[in-house]
Amino acid sequence: MNRKNKGTNAERELIHLFWKNNWAAHRVAGSGSSRYPACDVIASNKIRRLAIEAKTSKDPKKYLSNDEVNQLKEFSEMFGAEPWIALRFDRKDWLFMSLEDMKKSENSYMASVELAEAKGLLFEELIR
């Protein structure tokens, strides 16, 4: 399975989780290629709206470029949604990180497994 398909499958998995819990959620078409700020998944339970960038990682550290994170921020602000980064490390559950909890360096945002497990929310906690 190529990288794009793998990403899409991970996003689909998230979508199912939301619907199972009575949230409406969909993938955003062309989120990686749109000329406008975007996110991968948008979810809402009427009261809260979540804009999610979803990433899987084989490595114990996951990096996101400044551009990816800035797009997520900008989209969330304009749409009126909470920005979240959803991370799934190998053999781990999804963990949801706020942008503030990611480790910022000059060109990227990073979360290690340890950081994500310390600061991230489980799905049940995210939607609580």
Added chain:
Amino acid sequence: MNRKNKGTNAERELIHLFWKNNWAAHRVAGSGSSRYPACDVIASNKIRRLAIEAKTSKDPKKYLSNDEVNQLKEFSEMFGAEPWIALRFDRKDWLFMSLEDMKKSENSYMASVELAEAKGLLFEELIR
């Protein structure tokens, strides 16, 4: 251009209109094939959220199936968005119809050019 591409292009045109007017908008991935209720385009200016089913028509009457409209209703309700049907008849501007203003019959919802021009909102009116 096949029908699917034509639909996608019409949706993209709408997306541009929204961003040009400081609304965040995106196409929903797989809106026609998702197993969950969906819409074609979702747009927000932070305060209002619009769930849009977008249709072009060469004919002077446009029909939507009950299923399409019911999906739009259901998604809008769960997401917390206003449901709208965006219609673009040949050589006309986009017109936005509320579900109540469509002509309902047993198996479908219909709008003629005349009905859309009488009841529909122009884009500027929709986002006002």
